[in-house]
Amino acid sequence: MLMERLTNWLLPAFAIIIMLAAQYFVSYNKGGYWRLIVPAIFIIVLFSLFFVNIIDIASLIIYLIIGGLLLLEQGYKGQKKSKENN
Numbered sequence: 001m002l003m004e005r006l007t008n009w010l011l012p013a014f015a016i017i018i019m020l021a022a023q024y025f026v027s028y029n030k031g032g033y034w035r036l037i038v039p040a041i042f043i044i045v046l047f048s049l050f051f052v053n054i055i056d057i058a059s060l061i062i063y064l065i066i067g068g069l070l071l072l073e074q075g076y077k078g079q080k081k082s083k084e085n086n
Contacts, residue, residue: 012055012063015045016070023071027078035075042067 019042026034043064050060 008054008059011049012046012059012067015042015049016063016067019045019067020070020074023074024078027075028081035078039068039071039075042071 019038022041023035023038026038046055046060046063046067049055050057055063
């Protein structure tokens with residue numbers, strides 16, 4: 001029971017961490033439309049976790065909001081820094 005709860009919490013958290021790292025790399029190096037791919041992959045991963053019953057609907061909504069805001073913020077920082085360098 002404890003391991004199942006821990007797994008249900010850790011998988012989406014790791015998804016957010018991995019997507020933030022990817023968004024950081026893409027935002028600071030590639031930019032452009034590539035910045036939109038990472039949030040799309042993030043949404044696909046979360047919905048797949050939901051459909052496999054690893055997370056419930058409340059967790060899905062919370063992770064979508066938190067992850068979405070963090071990805072938007074990371075993309076904005078990368079775009080701002082990219083404009084400063086040009």
